[in-house]
Amino acid sequence: MRNTIIWAVFQKEMRDLFRDHKTWLGTFLIPLVLVPFVFFLMGSSYSSQEQEARAHVPIAVYGSSDLLKQLEAIPGVSFHQPSDPNQALQAGQLRAIVRIPDRFDERLEAGGTAQLHVEYDSTNQKSVYARDVIEERVMAYSKQIAAERLQAAGLSETAIEPIEAVYEQVASEEKRSGGMLAGIIPLMLVVSLASGGIAVANDLIAGERERGTLEALMSAPIPANQLLTAKLLTVMIMSCTSATASLVSLTLILHFGPIASQGFALSLFTPVTLLVLILTLLLLAAFFAGLELMLSMKAKSVKEGQTYMSAVIFLAMIPSYMLMPIHPVDIPQHYYMIPVFNGVSLAKEVFYGKIDPMHGVIGLGTSLLYVVLIIAWTARLFRREGVVVKP
Amino acid sequence: MIEVRKVSKTFGAFTALEDVSFRVEAGEVYGLLGENGAGKTTMMRMMATILKPTEGEIEVAGYSVRIEPDEVRRRIGILFGGDVGLYSRLTARENIAYFGSMYGMEKQAIGERIERLSQMFEMGAFLDRRVGPFSRGMKQKVAIARTLVHDPDVILLDEPTTGLDVTAANIFRRVIGRLQEEGKTILFSSHNMGEIDKLCKRIALIHKGRLQFAGALEQLRAQYGKEDLDELFMTVVEGSGR
Structure with a gap:
């Protein structure tokens, strides 16, 4: 019962x-x-956004330098000169603005440090992607100059990197x-x-x-x-x-x-x-x-x-x-x-x-x-x- | 048989019933009369062991609602007023069968009983349809059949004809007559004087939680010298001073 x-x-x-x-x-x-x-919807939307960010990287560059060759090599990059670059960046028409100061190459050749200004919109993922690829190219160029300077001084790259840490995860x-x-x-x-x-x-x-x-x-x-x-x-x-x-x-x-x-x-x-x-x-x-x-x-x-x-x-x-x-x-x-x-x-x-x-x-x-x-x-x-x- | 002895029921500071006593004999159709909010449903709920009396004692079929509530439940069938209390997504048959199983009835016995009740209340046309879209009258028939599925000795009907059309109300009255012939004890609550007059010889009249009269309808008529029950009811209520 x-x-x-x-x-x-x-x-x-x-x-x-x-x-x-x-x-x-x-x-x-x-x-x-x-x-x-x-x-699935979020994933496909994210992946189409990423594809678009890679395929088309409109940037504005002000100033001149050998660095431009490095930037030109970025896949999908195109250079623009809008009348109001800041407004274009805010509107998403530009992904980044690169400002190269006067005497940029001269400073580098003299063995000094030259500042480079990159403006981007952190709220726009495509702009963040553009910043990342520019940073990648600038770092590679910087490393290349550093290597040349070390070679001229008769030093190897290990002179400025005395420790090489190797990390291994155990999980x-x-x-x-x-x-x-x-x-x-x-x-x-x-x-x-x-x-x-x-x-x-x-x-x-x-x-x-x-x-x-x-x-x-x-x-x-x-x-x-x-x-x-x-x-x-x-x-x-x-x-x-x-x-x-x-x-x-x-x-x-x-x-x-x-x-x-x-x-x-x-x-x-x-x-x-x-x-x-x-x-x-x-x-x-x-x-x-x-x-x-x-x-x-x-x-x-x-x-x-x-x-x-x-x-x-x-x-x-x-x-x-x-x-x-x-x-x-x-x-x-x-x-x-x-x-x-x-x-x-x-x-x-x-x-x-x-x-x-x-x-x-x-x-x-x-x-x-x-x-x-x-x-x-x-x-x-x-x-x-x-x-x-x-x- | 139902015996109500000096029963009171309070909810916090509110007194729903006060010192009520009456007795329903075995095989009798007894009327519980009163306006809405008089305390009729509270009394029915105490008889069905859903509420406990604050004071006093109720015995149903010889068992105390306080001490032997399960024995009381086995012997009663109750139909509550207002909402008819059916599962709208179940069919009429499933609703009745479910309550049959709650009383420990075997599947075959439930099936046979449903067929009899279906004939009694003329429910054949809608027995296997889901209850949700039914009219109020159809739902009320199913609810009454559910109340009677286990063939209880004591039947408590709280405002059972509310919402029924004239034909359904007549069928219902015929069923009450048949149940009385079978020797069932029926307590029938209503605020409809005409209906009580048609079905009951003895009544308890409650007004604002207090018993105003308990006894034969003829005695009430003789006591106040009035034939018309509505008029009689008003005279008793106005004389109560409450």
């Missing part, structure tokens, strides 16, 4: 949700289709891509887990109360905890579906999107790290589901519930953003005991490919404790008459 009731309520909730196109659109289709589409390819993913994925997963259940949780209590179905249901001889269990499972399923959709969408972006060439790999999972990740996500889903149902019970209306639910998104985003730039070895120990922080910290370790067993025990243990507490609190609230009938 116990499981039959839970199953009957769960089945009905899923059938009801499955027929609600808005729910599926928000939970599944938007993350799965729209997010990759936006990434494997998996670890490097894991490091990148460890920043993005926990944020995306945790926010999806939190947001995926919001609409459903709000509908399952505040919505049912508004429609009068909760009252009818609560007058049936079913224990409140079974009803709550079924509703909790429904919210968890929707949260996990949303997180899965986000993960699939990210996988599509990593494999086929504009950053696919950077070779991100998800081959860093071992059976243990995968198990820890699944447990962490399930516990986070249960925590958010309990919290969202509790807020739905507290709300006097669906509208009020929506306002309360926005706090849940913040609760998910704050730890995710705070931990994003931190390497797992630098995560403070107490973060593994704070709700949501513990889940995000463990997820980061998983994506770095190495889990500290102590962190695993503390993180999963405290997550479980918070899930038990929030569900117990929610269940207690559910038995109060104010949940069904708002005065």
Whole structure:
């Protein structure tokens, strides 16, 4: 009887949700289709901008010097003499203005330093690109003059570069891509887990109360905890579906999107790290589901519930953003005991490919404790008459 | 049988019901009469164990709503007034079957019961359609069928004919008559005096949370010397001093 009731309520909730196109659109289709589409759009727009910046580099040069030959060699460069070069630069007609002072070559020939002024617009990526290619040419020209001067003085280039530092990174390819993913994925997963259940949780209590179905249901001889269990499972399923959709969408972006060439790999999972990740996500889903149902019970209306639910998104985003730039070895120990922080910290370790067993025990243990507490609190609230009938 | 003994209900500083007592005999159709906001729905909710009495005791089918709420729930079917409380994305059949399963009924028994209720309320044409676009009357029929799916001994009907057209209201009254023949105990709340007059012999009249009268309608008429129920109601309410 116990499981039959839970199953009957769960089945009905899923059938009801499955027929609600808005729910599926928000939970599944938007993350799965729209997010990759936006990434592809951004990527193709970025790459067309980059192509345009390389193909066409209009600049204005004032003054004369042998340096001009170097600048002429820049692919796509063209020289212009507009009446108001500053205005042309602001308007994007020019990418940069190079001002060569008088006696520039003379100063260099005398063995001194000559200043060169390059004006560019840092808010325009094409102008920034022009600055970069000019800098590259100027540095090459400068290096060439320096080498000639050293040769004339009977010195080799090593005279001014006594130390040559060689840097080697020790992280494997998996670890490097894991490091990148460890920043993005926990944020995306945790926010999806939190947001995926919001609409459903709000509908399952505040919505049912508004429609009068909760009252009818609560007058049936079913224990409140079974009803709550079924509703909790429904919210968890929707949260996990949303997180899965986000993960699939990210996988599509990593494999086929504009950053696919950077070779991100998800081959860093071992059976243990995968198990820890699944447990962490399930516990986070249960925590958010309990919290969202509790807020739905507290709300006097669906509208009020929506306002309360926005706090849940913040609760998910704050730890995710705070931990994003931190390497797992630098995560403070107490973060593994704070709700949501513990889940995000463990997820980061998983994506770095190495889990500290102590962190695993503390993180999963405290997550479980918070899930038990929030569900117990929610269940207690559910038995109060104010949940069904708002005065 | 329903027995209400000295029941009061408060919500914070607000007193919804005060010292109300009446008794509904087994197999009786009893009217709970009062204006909107008189406390009828609060009384129904306490009988359905959704609210707890602040003071006093209610027994339904011999079980206390305080001590044995599950036993009470097993024996009642309740139809709340106002919103009819159906799942709009489920069909009429799915709505009724869902509540049948909440009462532990087997699938086959639910199916058979739905067929009977469908005939009773003439729902065959729309039984397998989603409830969302139904008219108020169609929804009310489904809600009543949902209330009766587990064949309860005690039926609590809170303003059940609200929104029903004349034909549907007549069908509903016939059903009440049939349920009475089956020996069901029915508490019927309404602010419509004519409707109460057609269905009930005994009533409880509540005004602003206090019981003004409990007993036979004939006794009330004799006591105030008036035949017309609307007039009678106004006389009782005005005489209450509240």
